[in-house]
Amino acid sequence: MVERNAYVAGAAGGAVVVLALFVFAFVVPVDWVVALVAQLDTGLLSAALRLSVPIAFAALGGIFAEKSGVINIGLEGLLIASAFTSIAVAWALEGRVAPTAAAWGGFGAAVLASTLLAGLFAVVTIRYEADQIIAGLAVWLVALGFAPFASQIIWQSVNSPAVPTLDNWVVPVLVNVPVLGPAVFDSNPTVYLMLVAVPVSWYLLNRTAFGRWVRASGENPKALDTAGVNVTRVRYASVLLSGVFSGVGGAGLALGQVGQFIGSGQTMVSGRGWIGITAYLMGNYNPIGAFLSSFLFAGLNALQFRVQQIAELNIAPSLVQMVPFVAVIVVLALVGKTRIPEAAGEGYESGDD
Amino acid sequence: MTEDEPPARDARADGGDAGDGDRTDVEAGEDVERTDVDAGEMPSWSESAASRIVTASAKERVFISVAAFVASVLVGSVLVYVSGFLVDCPGGGFLGSCYNPFLVYYYLFVDPFIGGFNVALVMKESVLLLFTGLSVAVAFRAGLFNIGSQGQLVLGALATALALIFVAPYAPGGVLGSLVLVPFALFVGAAVGGLYGAIPGALKAYADANEVITTIMLNFVATNLVFFLISAYFQDPESGSVQTVAIPEAARLRPIVPFFEGAQFSVVALALGLGLVGGTFYVLANTAFGFDLRTSGLQAAAADYAGVDSNKLVVSSMTLSGALAGVGGAVYVMMVMARYRTGIPSLGFDGITVSILAGNNPLGVAPAALLFGVMKAGSLSIDFSLGVPKQLVGVLRGLVILFVAMPEFFRMLARYTPYGPDVDRAVATDGGDDDG
Numbered sequence: 145m146v147e148r149n150a151y152v153a154g155a156a157g158g159a160v161v162v163l164a165l166f167v168f169a170f171v172v173p174v175d176w177v178v179a180l181v182a183q184l185d186t187g188l189l190s191a192a193l194r195l196s197v198p199i200a201f202a203a204l205g206g207i208f209a210e211k212s213g214v215i216n217i218g219l220e221g222l223l224i225a226s227a228f229t230s231i232a233v234a235w236a237l238e239g240r241v242a243p244t245a246a247a248w249g250g251f252g253a254a255v256l257a258s259t260l261l262a263g264l265f266a267v268v269t270i271r272y273e274a275d276q277i278i279a280g281l282a283v284w285l286v287a288l289g290f291a292p293f294a295s296q297i298i299w300q301s302v303n304s305p306a307v308p309t310l311d312n313w314v315v316p317v318l319v320n321v322p323v324l325g326p327a328v329f330d331s332n333p334t335v336y337l338m339l340v341a342v343p344v345s346w347y348l349l350n351r352t353a354f355g356r357w358v359r360a361s362g363e364n365p366k367a368l369d370t371a372g373v374n375v376t377r378v379r380y381a382s383v384l385l386s387g388v389f390s391g392v393g394g395a396g397l398a399l400g401q402v403g404q405f406i407g408s409g410q411t412m413v414s415g416r417g418w419i420g421i422t423a424y425l426m427g428n429y430n431p432i433g434a435f436l437s438s439f440l441f442a443g444l445n446a447l448q449f450r451v452q453q454i455a456e457l458n459i460a461p462s463l464v465q466m467v468p469f470v471a472v473i474v475v476l477a478l479v480g481k482t483r484i485p486e487a488a489g490e491g492y493e494s495g496d497d
Numbered sequence: 498m499t500e501d502e503p504p505a506r507d508a509r510a511d512g513g514d515a516g517d518g519d520r521t522d523v524e525a526g527e528d529v530e531r532t533d534v535d536a537g538e539m540p541s542w543s544e545s546a547a548s549r550i551v552t553a554s555a556k557e558r559v560f561i562s563v564a565a566f567v568a569s570v571l572v573g574s575v576l577v578y579v580s581g582f583l584v585d586c587p588g589g590g591f592l593g594s595c596y597n598p599f600l601v602y603y604y605l606f607v608d609p610f611i612g613g614f615n616v617a618l619v620m621k622e623s624v625l626l627l628f629t630g631l632s633v634a635v636a637f638r639a640g641l642f643n644i645g646s647q648g649q650l651v652l653g654a655l656a657t658a659l660a661l662i663f664v665a666p667y668a669p670g671g672v673l674g675s676l677v678l679v680p681f682a683l684f685v686g687a688a689v690g691g692l693y694g695a696i697p698g699a700l701k702a703y704a705d706a707n708e709v710i711t712t713i714m715l716n717f718v719a720t721n722l723v724f725f726l727i728s729a730y731f732q733d734p735e736s737g738s739v740q741t742v743a744i745p746e747a748a749r750l751r752p753i754v755p756f757f758e759g760a761q762f763s764v765v766a767l768a769l770g771l772g773l774v775g776g777t778f779y780v781l782a783n784t785a786f787g788f789d790l791r792t793s794g795l796q797a798a799a800a801d802y803a804g805v806d807s808n809k810l811v812v813s814s815m816t817l818s819g820a821l822a823g824v825g826g827a828v829y830v831m832m833v834m835a836r837y838r839t840g841i842p843s844l845g846f847d848g849i850t851v852s853i854l855a856g857n858n859p860l861g862v863a864p865a866a867l868l869f870g871v872m873k874a875g876s877l878s879i880d881f882s883l884g885v886p887k888q889l890v891g892v893l894r895g896l897v898i899l900f901v902a903m904p905e906f907f908r909m910l911a912r913y914t915p916y917g918p919d920v921d922r923a924v925a926t927d928g929g930d931d932d933g
Binding site for chain 1 (some may be wrong): 714881903
């Protein structure tokens, strides 16, 4: 079953790429193809990695929560909350401390805020047995409402001014490696964090006692309870972990890329949390697979930004901006039904209170 | 509201209450849910969610909705009070804060009823919410989350505007024109909204694509598509903003009643909305399609077993849901904007709150839309009169859903008061009775 899904996910990813190539090769004129291929450079790779950060972190968080039996579809809301908090705190600290310290202060506060909101979600779903999907939608809509409201209070506008950002870290020797060097080893700190978090998450989930508990809590909570492990505590830990991860992702988006908060429409997060959910479904709950899927979506997004700037293509930006969203729909349709954890979506009450 | 009821009384016992609109689905809900607990099949996101909310008894649902609304307004006012410390105000304030939460209540819930202009504003917001509220509710009853009402409304609205502009030269003017154009526009809005709703329905039915995510993605697609279509082909040359030219005068929905003169509100739209409330309720409660839809929402396996083509049902319920949102888009164009202009308010997301507040019952959508409409109108006056950002209504929108989602919280609260409705229901899992 697991292998079948992995194949399906792989095939889905491949199909998207092939489909894209097909469209570009046969439908699109040759000079377009030439112009597009010219875009595939280290700069694009670097941009794709950077754009992966919020998606991949949301996906990692979603994996832990859902594996433990709590479907957290509020990831988008967690990203919004952390993106907003990181900017607000960095803005407040600006001028009082060094710019780098202000940015890291914002980063820390963002992780805290996202974890607190995830904690609220955990209490609501675990303690009060709220419906997980509705509560997840609520987390999203609360954050979507609160961030512009608070922006308006603080900055008298739904958008913030620019704030100090997290500067790139250059790894001395490795940066000279061809292709990979400039693409990876001259990156934002949050990109390194992501590249570390992905294998660590995989190890945590598949090779440690905690990971076993998380998986058991989602598949067969009664058995885990019988074995003497507190299911509720495991679920709380997993949901809080999804908050920590999303916090890093949201702060990475705000402080590592954009440098300000944008609260109009769907805010600057603009669907990345939902794309994160798609990414881990496509990656079949495997952190590595989820990262690769995030990278695929981020790559499409990076390409999309580039394409807007190519004069000879002359495509309307609004048309190009649709591409990543359409890709998500296509991927979801190709991946189809994933095998979600047996007890996901259900509350669990231990017999011995 | 429930103080004369003995607390332990079972919900089904009062199923015969006169005027209890959703008697039939309470019965259906109870029976199916009880057997569904240990079905042991693969849980689907939406099935588990829909069933739990739908199965609360009618009385309990009203209690939960009211309690959730009160709770979110309370939390909202604390938020406003705290926010008041962050802003500067010249004329002092209230207990150290610039914002007085009691004045906020006044402007949110009392001021909207003072004066013809304010009442018209309330009516305008409420009428618009009827359509998206119904749209979300229909999908919900089928066990589907239509978060895409927004996109369906946006495309329905654009199609309506374009169709009206296209036929304008051939259409008669005056009353005759209105009689032809308005139904035509509503049909176009419903058709396009319905088609756009059918897409996630088909993806769900035939490719198992999760409808929460596809509908949200389709919202983004719709926004971009509309922006592209207008700026590339249908831009009003005399305007700086991205918008179409005006629709013909005969297709405008006018206030008609002198009291609402000059407002962006039409009694015709209100009648249409209320008609759809009744019609949707009738279809869900009294037709075979409605029965299949509700059964699928409660327990898809049972519906399957009963011979319902569940794939077809998913597509048709999403189409109906999208069509209702599309009608909302048509009304928005004809009643409010008189053209299509980008930056449509988030009526689709508000519709989620309205539907959830209504317990996903079409009849409940009317009072829920009014309640939320009052709040939306009130949010404009708190912004104008007190300087509290009108975005507050977005916070309340989310909080309401959060509180409705946790009935257990209110049951626990209820245990400490003598007014708790059906306190013992949570433990009354006495297997499958068959009194339906």
